[in-house]
Amino acid sequence: MTEQKLNQVKPLSLKINEQHQISLGEIKVAELVKQYGSPVYLLCEQTIRARAQAYTQAFQDNYPNHMVIYASKALNCMAMCKIIEQEGLGLDVVSAGELHTALEARFPTERIIFHGNNKSQDEVKLAINTSVTLVLDNRTELGFIEAQLAQDPSKSCKVLVRVTPGIECHTHEYIKTGKIDSKFGFNIEELDEIITRLKNNKQITIRGLHAHIGSQIFETVPHKDTCKVLLQLYKEIKDKHGLEFEDINVGGGLGIMYTNQDDPPEIEDWVKIIAGSIKSNCKELGLKEPRVLTEPGRSIVGPAGITAYKVGNIKDIPNVRKYIAVDGGMADNARPIMYQAEYLAEIDGKDPNKDTELVTVAGKYCESGDVLIRDIKLAKAAQDDILVVYSTGAYNYSMASNYNRATKPALVLVNNGQSHIMVQAEDIDDLLRNDKMPVHLK
Numbered sequence: 383m384t385e386q387k388l389n390q391v392k393p394l395s396l397k398i399n400e401q402h403q404i405s406l407g408e409i410k411v412a413e414l415v416k417q418y419g420s421p422v423y424l425l426c427e428q429t430i431r432a433r434a435q436a437y438t439q440a441f442q443d444n445y446p447n448h449m450v451i452y453a454s455k456a457l458n459c460m461a462m463c464k465i466i467e468q469e470g471l472g473l474d475v476v477s478a479g480e481l482h483t484a485l486e487a488r489f490p491t492e493r494i495i496f497h498g499n500n501k502s503q504d505e506v507k508l509a510i511n512t513s514v515t516l517v518l519d520n521r522t523e524l525g526f527i528e529a530q531l532a533q534d535p536s537k538s539c540k541v542l543v544r545v546t547p548g549i550e551c552h553t554h555e556y557i558k559t560g561k562i563d564s565k566f567g568f569n570i571e572e573l574d575e576i577i578t579r580l581k582n583n584k585q586i587t588i589r590g591l592h593a594h595i596g597s598q599i600f601e602t603v604p605h606k607d608t609c610k611v612l613l614q615l616y617k618e619i620k621d622k623h624g625l626e627f628e629d630i631n632v633g634g635g636l637g638i639m640y641t642n643q644d645d646p647p648e649i650e651d652w653v654k655i656i657a658g659s660i661k662s663n664c665k666e667l668g669l670k671e672p673r674v675l676t677e678p679g680r681s682i683v684g685p686a687g688i689t690a691y692k693v694g695n696i697k698d699i700p701n702v703r704k705y706i707a708v709d710g711g712m713a714d715n716a717r718p719i720m721y722q723a724e725y726l727a728e729i730d731g732k733d734p735n736k737d738t739e740l741v742t743v744a745g746k747y748c749e750s751g752d753v754l755i756r757d758i759k760l761a762k763a764a765q766d767d768i769l770v771v772y773s774t775g776a777y778n779y780s781m782a783s784n785y786n787r788a789t790k791p792a793l794v795l796v797n798n799g800q801s802h803i804m805v806q807a808e809d810i811d812d813l814l815r816n817d818k819m820p821v822h823l824k
């Protein structure tokens with residue numbers, strides 16, 4: 383494990399030389415932009431691996447019976463699945479598309495779990511046929527599972543049952559998922575009936591319960607409480623149904639630094655809290671200690687990524703605001719417009735402490751709200767300068783769109799002086815690939 387501090391905005395291999403030129407994995411960002419175009423998503427392989435290892439090492443030291451499951455919604459592509467597989471983690475997928483990507487990357491299916499609050503019949507069938515574990519979310523899905531299994535008595539299915547534990551956390555409203563008022567999972571009151579129904583189906587194995595309480599969380603108490611709520615349910619289920627589950631899944635959600643105001647716990651400290659809470663609650667309730675599953679996404683890949691843009695138009699409205707527009711925006715990073723997310727950035731090759739000005743970094747898309755960073759102090763920018771935005775590894779590429787028929791940028795992995803395309807940039811013809819011209823319009 384690296385000696386370097388993991389909780390930081392910049393990736394581990396990011397360096398800035400005396401001329402303020404930024405490099406990643408020993409390659410200058412300016413060269414990467416020359417090679418791959420701009421905008422471009424750049425990922426530091428060293429950081430992804432170090433953060434994955436920080437989780438596994440912390441569990442090894444504090445609770446060896448575990449599986450860290452990378453939540454691939456944060457960033458999913460075949461190369462990412464491969465890195466996660468090599469690091470020995472599991473994989474959380476939420477759609478047939480994410481599962482297909484994982485299968486194509488030959489990710490071991492026994493380490494895959496399949497989430498989703500509205501899985502289709504086809505998705506349930508695919509999960510059963512590929513033997514991945516389903517995170518059972520609702521009655522409709524349960525009906526699909528039962529129907530699938532009834533067609534073939536030789537088939538079986540492993541499930542984790544998702545519950546809403548009613549725990550609030552201080553994060554943005556849109557990414558809170560553990561509240562009672564949530565589209566995800568069963569209410570605790572429904573659980574008894576669901577467990578009875580599952581137990582009566584001999585083709586189904588209940589691995590345990592699951593809860594995910596939100597994302598970008600800095601406090602540790604909500605997760606500690608989640609363990610407690612879940613284990614109290616384990617105790618009730620043991621007493622009533624005689625079942626002792628093998629697994630407990632406490633979700634993901636550990637926050638990362640986007641700006642200097644953010645102060646998330648270290649991965650190791652978060653793991654210690656979870657491990658401690660599981661151990662003490664099991665002891666108190668007389669339960670055997672289950673295998674602990676966690677689902678971090680953002681905290682593995684978020685700090686590994688940076689996005690490089692080129693500065694275009696600069697609009698100075700005297701006494702109001704100075705906009706510097708870049709060649710990307712909400713189509714490659716939807717988080718600012720969706721969640722008012724904040725980012726740090728720097729101009730490549732310019733001293734960030736000299737000749738600075740307060741500016742707003744605007745995107746190029748047709749929405750006034752397409753602003754990447756509001757009110758940031760940057761070195762005075764000029765046209766064609768490269769702007770590097772930090773902490774863009776999670777929920778940037780994976781939420782990218784073709785809004786305004788934008789082409790998605792390349793996703794490039796960088797390490798030790800080498801760069802590799804993980805997903806190539808779309809070109810203008812990719813946009814037309816699925817267009818058809820109806821005969822009567824020809």
Ligand SMILES: Cc1ncc(COP(=O)(O)O)c(C=O)c1O
Pocket residue numbers: 453455456474497559594596597598633634635636677678679680681
């Ligand atoms: C069920 C579930 N697990 C894990 C995650 C990953 O969360 P994060 O990326 O914040 O760790 C999410 C994200 O919202 C989620 O919905």
